[in-house]
Amino acid sequence: MKELDIDGMQGKGGVINRRSFVKGAAAACAGLATGGPALRALAPDTAHAKGALAEGKWVSSCCVGCTSWCSKQVYVINGRAVKIRGNPHSKTNGINSCPRAHLALQQVYDPDRVKSPMKRTNPKKGRNEDPGFVPISWDEALDMLADRIMELREKDETHKFMLMRGRYTELRDLLYDRLPKIIGSPNNISHSSICAEAEKMRYFQEGQWAYMQYDIPNTRYVLIWGADPLVANRGVSSxxxxxxxxxxxxxxxxVEPRLSGTGSKCDEWLPVKPGYDGALASAMAHTILVEGMWHKPFVGDFFDGENRFIPGHEINEYTFLEEHTHGLAKWWNLYLKDASPEWAEPLCGIPADQIRRVALGFAAAAPNCISWVGGGPAMQPRGTYGVLAANALNGLTGGCDNIGGVLRYNSRSYQGFPSLDDYMDDIAKVGVKKEKIDQRGRLEWPNLASGRSGGGVNTNNVADAIINEDPNEIKVAMGYFNNFNFSCPGTGRWDQAMSKIDFFAHLTTHASEMSFYADIVLPVNHCMFESWGTLDNSSNGYRSVSLMQPAIERLWDTKSMETEIPWLLAEKLAQRGFDNLLRYYQTIVDPETGKSPANDKEFELYAIKHRMQHFWDPAQSKGGDKFSGWEEFVEVGVWNSDPYSYRARWSNMGTKTGKFEFYSETLKDALESHAEKHNTTVDHVMEVCNYLARGDLAFIPHYEEPYEWGDPVEYPFKFVDYKARLNREGRSSNCPWYLQLKDLDPGDKSYEDVAKLNPIDGERLGIRTGDKIRLTTPVGSIVCTASLWEGAQPGTVAKCFGQGHWAYGRYAAKVFGKEALGANNNDIIPVDNDRLSGSTAFYGHIRLKVEKA
Structure with missing residues (x-):
């Protein structure tokens, strides 16, 4: 994009640059305060406060800055949001708030937000192509999109429509699910497999395809695997x-290759070698059994009470009588009998004595103990088995569904939206049966969400599928709250893929890398401050369901992404003779009056009242907090569940046996079904999907040698990608506070994008803190700043994800639209997956070399 003077609003011939992406910013900000953008959001309103901070009001909302989804309150003075805190009514996080929530203030008032719809004037698409965006009306933008959708319907090509989703609220189905299905496309693609999907593979042990909560107040031991709960995990505020x-x-x-923020607040750090978590967890399980420290009330015992778990020796499986578990003796015989700490030490890099001591300390705290499995062992090319190995410790110690242990989320009852069956015509019914663009369910893509072949999404594979037009071409696409060109490994593939799409509409608060490939850009409300919506979280034995609501007047010509924009598009489609989507949306009525929505704003309000009716309507209550009605609920802003019912899942799990499965009959059934679907064997499935297990080993927790990209001689280091405490995922980089306060994270530097090396490695390479260095993997290289820090394990390089935007705003990019500030980790992360879950791999497989730049 053309760079103009800092106050320039429009280039020659109406071409829009970064400054005109934020059309109207100067006028808007002038009414806020003078000074730099970093201060404008919080400047006192002297016209009203006369030098003193005016009295304001706390308005309840929810944060969408990460997957914690914490209940929040926004302090509003004279119509301006000035402060964030946790909602004191929440029983999960209470008044507490993590630091990243406060960055939302800089985001909502960011003068670099997209302020009106825009259309592309340059038909060429590419990284170095100026889109030539010019402002247009909502009518013109939605007319363009509706025309393209109708063209697909007229040609019976509705399956060539795709909708991509990043973050969302619980109103998502109105856009993400109903819209593509009623149009006639199977292609609703979520971000889930680039998030943490592999963590859910514990489903094959305890029947829960879900994230878990942790009973921290009642625990006696927490063993954390590749997670950073005080910094960048679910429930940070809590x-x-x-x-x-x-x-x-x-x-x-x-257990982490680097000293994380949470690790710095722990009693012990086990700096495991990247990719070797499964070996360490297996050795801990071996130790617990050999020392007779499994939790017998949950697991069971030998018929005569004599411990027969002797290293290297098989046992008679019938001599061990299990209570609430299945297959422990088989697991021991097949694998665990030989997985001693001495075997694991050279693999994982943790001394055998420490493995044994930590394992026994953990077991001594049983059953009030937590093996907390995060993305580190999960999102690796063979991560499924790392997850099963680490989570098996919860089964051995009885911490599964127990006080002070690992719990499922408390139940909650959103009201579902009406069925769409009557609104799908023959074109739609044919279109939705076509194969999804992400290729899920093929032989090489089991994606076994909830045990179903093809049950889960395969987000990062979409780029290759679009490029290869396999299973079909994508002609028209929509994307919201997403930026896959930045957030997925293999960024160049996404540039190529998005260049191929004839028409792309991007729904976003900020112009981003993905927006550069858009034909229209539709500006959306900031969820926390400007929209109705809902999200929920669970921790410490409660679940809180939060209401997002408009806390301030909309600053610019923006719309809500999951309600208002779909409604307006439905109106446009109805004008063209296809009214199915609009008629469906009209079935969502105001629960208090029964009135159908007449416009987009009524649709948004009625949709949130409908979705949350079981929480606010006393006649519809399903438990938990009680409210007198909608008005009281809006004021309080959060519903809390009843307390957790411990041990209710013991022998009542969602597995095939109903038990906690060490030998997973559930996984065996899923793999056999997938193999049968493709007329092959489980062993062949494992081979095609790049796992080493054969036979029964495929159904038990075990260590799989990490699949690595790069020869160790040429690429002697392992790369450790991580998230920092100020990362609102990849969306923080245009917040000056983010750059100023980066040194809150151990080893990081303010205003720098650093890679952390151990001083031992720095001395050997002649690299000092502050030097510019080049990191090179088999797929690319980036340049960043060196930081020598003892918290990086020797032989590793740790770098935070989040910088390297070449298009996001004045602080995020060096030259907006052309040159990045810092480096994007995904430019050097090879494209790989844990294929059983479908998860993109970010850990354990990346070898690199380090040189002075």
């Missing part, structure tokens, strides 16, 4: 609130 109590009552150990 765990910040309870961590002090845990340190008083429990021992906490962090």
């Amino acid at each position: 765990y910040l609130n309870s961590w002090g109590r845990a340190l008083d009552n429990a021992r906490i150990a962090s």
